[in-house]
Amino acid sequence: xxxxxxxxxxxxxxRSMITWVLSVAGVGAMYAAFWPTMDNPAMRELLENYPDELxxxxxxxxxxxxxxxLNATVYGLVVGLLxxxxxxxxxxxxxxxxxxxxxxxxxxxxxxxxVKLGLQRFAAFLVSAAAISxxxxxxxxxxxxxxxxxxxxxxxxxxxxxxxxxxxxLFGAVGFGVGAATGRRGxxxxxxxxFAVFGFAANGILSQIDGLEWxxxxxxxxxxxxxxxxxxxxxxxxxxVMAGLTVVLVSLGLWAFSxxxxxx
Amino acid sequence: MTExxxxxxxxxxxxxxxxxxxxxxxxxxxxxxxxxxxxxxAGKTTTIRLILDLIRPTAGSLKVLGLDPRSDGLGxxxxxGYLAGDFLVDSRQTPRELLTYLANLRGGAGMGRVDELAxxxxxxxxxxxxxxxxxxxxxxxxxxxxxxxxxxLILDEPTSGLDPFLQHEFSTMVRQAVAEGRTVFMSSHVxxxxxxxxxxxxxxxxxxxxxxxxxxxxxxxxxxxxEIVFDNPVPAGxxxxxxxxxxxxxxxxxxxxxxxGRADHLIKAAARHGVAMISAEEPDLEELxxxxxxxxxxxxDAPQ
Numbered sequence: 388x389x390x391x392x393x394x395x396x397x398x399x400x401x402r403s404m405i406t407w408v409l410s411v412a413g414v415g416a417m418y419a420a421f422w423p424t425m426d427n428p429a430m431r432e433l434l435e436n437y438p439d440e441l442x443x444x445x446x447x448x449x450x451x452x453x454x455x456x457l458n459a460t461v462y463g464l465v466v467g468l469l470x471x472x473x474x475x476x477x478x479x480x481x482x483x484x485x486x487x488x489x490x491x492x493x494x495x496x497x498x499x500x501x502v503k504l505g506l507q508r509f510a511a512f513l514v515s516a517a518a519i520s521x522x523x524x525x526x527x528x529x530x531x532x533x534x535x536x537x538x539x540x541x542x543x544x545x546x547x548x549x550x551x552x553x554x555x556x557l558f559g560a561v562g563f564g565v566g567a568a569t570g571r572r573g574x575x576x577x578x579x580x581x582f583a584v585f586g587f588a589a590n591g592i593l594s595q596i597d598g599l600e601w602x603x604x605x606x607x608x609x610x611x612x613x614x615x616x617x618x619x620x621x622x623x624x625x626x627x628v629m630a631g632l633t634v635v636l637v638s639l640g641l642w643a644f645s646x647x648x649x650x651x
Numbered sequence: 652m653t654e655x656x657x658x659x660x661x662x663x664x665x666x667x668x669x670x671x672x673x674x675x676x677x678x679x680x681x682x683x684x685x686x687x688x689x690x691x692x693a694g695k696t697t698t699i700r701l702i703l704d705l706i707r708p709t710a711g712s713l714k715v716l717g718l719d720p721r722s723d724g725l726g727x728x729x730x731x732g733y734l735a736g737d738f739l740v741d742s743r744q745t746p747r748e749l750l751t752y753l754a755n756l757r758g759g760a761g762m763g764r765v766d767e768l769a770x771x772x773x774x775x776x777x778x779x780x781x782x783x784x785x786x787x788x789x790x791x792x793x794x795x796x797x798x799x800x801x802x803x804l805i806l807d808e809p810t811s812g813l814d815p816f817l818q819h820e821f822s823t824m825v826r827q828a829v830a831e832g833r834t835v836f837m838s839s840h841v842x843x844x845x846x847x848x849x850x851x852x853x854x855x856x857x858x859x860x861x862x863x864x865x866x867x868x869x870x871x872x873x874x875x876x877x878e879i880v881f882d883n884p885v886p887a888g889x890x891x892x893x894x895x896x897x898x899x900x901x902x903x904x905x906x907x908x909x910x911x912g913r914a915d916h917l918i919k920a921a922a923r924h925g926v927a928m929i930s931a932e933e934p935d936l937e938e939l940x941x942x943x944x945x946x947x948x949x950x951x952d953a954p955q
Binding site for chain 2: 389390391392395398399488489490492493494495496497498499500646648649651
């Protein structure tokens with residue numbers, strides 16, 4: 388595990404990564420397990436009495452099917468938000484966190500380019516992002532019988548979890564890119580959090596304002612499951628936007644990182 | 652012709668509005684121990700971080716082992732060992748884990764010497780760094796800097812935090828490295844740290860090199876405290892006129908004074924009387940450092 392900066396980073400953060408993967412997937416699975424309690428006439432009646440705008444804001448518009456329920460509560464809410472928290476902070480610590488701790492100097496005093504170090508650490512983060520997606524998928528498949536999550540095909544699950552992985556990668560790239568470019572972990576987390584708040588608001592609330600419907604298209608939460616990959620399969624546009632932005636943010640971050648001074 | 656390990660010409664480094672280096676001209680010869688001496692904030696760490704390409708110069712040129720740290724950074728850092736004064740690492744790992752990783756960054760170079768060096772410095776490689784004392788942490792730093800036998804050792808205030816045993820061991824390692832033809836570039840803000848190992852000392856102040864001195868020359872020229880016990884009381888007048896003698900006091904048969912430079916005149920004057928005992932204190936180069944420092948201060952304060 389000490390062969391290179393990729394495996395070293397995985398090894399150093401193994402506890403944090405495992406804890407986060409199990410937490411995110413576990414909380415997601417727990418919410419999914421509540422589906423049978425939602426799936427009854429009384430609950431449906433209750434929800435019908437809610438104002439449409441509120442349901443829209445909560446993404447509860449199609450809560451009558453397992454896929455709709457998972458979209459609204461699991462992907463669109465708890466898993467989405469927890470993934471943002473993990474990804475932004477894990478991205479930010481890759482360079483900026485290490486730099487602020489004063490521990491980046493030693494590694495960079497070795498024959499290792501900054502770009503290579505950054506890429507290896509981001510790749511290590513991507514492993515943890517993929518693990519969140521995969522472990523949650525496994526949990527949901529195990530629950531599909533007991534929690535009556537019927538009517539969702541394996542390919543739909545895979546599509547949604549590809550979206551989830553890229554969603555995590557994107558927020559990781561925000562934290563990583565801003566952190567690598569500036570060396571400031573707090574700023575990187577702030578920008579990531581701001582982007583998430585904007586995205587969350589744009590997806591459910593701002594888009595309800597007349598004339599602002601278009602902002603939904605700029606929300607990462609919309610790219611995550613606005614097109615409901617769980618029902619409609621991979622949404623090519625959303626996938627490309629998330630992957631493309633990830634590449635751009637990581638590249639810009641590394642470009643700036645390799646040109647700037649390392650802070651003392 | 653002497654080979655040059657580090658050469659800077661007019662090296663300038665600005666941090667926003669403050670100037671870290673203000674036209675530093677430095678020449679470190681291959682195979683010597685060069686001590687860069689100056690107060691905190693004089694530009695020592697800035698110089699070292701420029702050599703390692705952690706920061707980039709604002710102006711001027713810098714060549715290390717004939718290479719440009721900016722464009723040949725990888726090739727250069729392959730041949731360099733670096734030790735920071737406060738050696739900071741993720742403390743959840745053991746020294747062995749860290750040293751294995753760092754060796755692997757050099758293609759495994761130095762891994763073979765880890766155990767030997769750990770034994771020599773009496774460091775337990777299996778305890779988490781978190782649980783190590785400051786001195787023991789610094790040992791980890793010493794090992795990673797020396798283990799791959801680099802051509803150039805860059806040591807930033809290396810012995811701060813080391814106990815006397817370790818300081819001594821460290822000086823031995825530095826001398827061994829030089830005996831093998833390696834170059835050592837160390838910074839410090841205390842002369843005593845530098846004079847123990849360095850061949851030459853460069854004194855920096857406010858980002859400029861004030862002077863470069865040979866440590867042996869310095870030692871010869873330095874003021875020493877001399878005590879001479881005579882068989883019989885001696886007249887003061889005879890000794891007051893001797894060149895280099897100051898702060899003379901004579902108390903019966905005991906003469907105390909400070910001597911600047913050569914001892915010849917004083918010895919010859921003393922030899923006219925019966926000398927029971929003579930003692931000369933090892934010169935305190937720190938005082939010289941302050942002399943230079945004050946002079947530089949005066950120059951800087953002088954109206955243009």
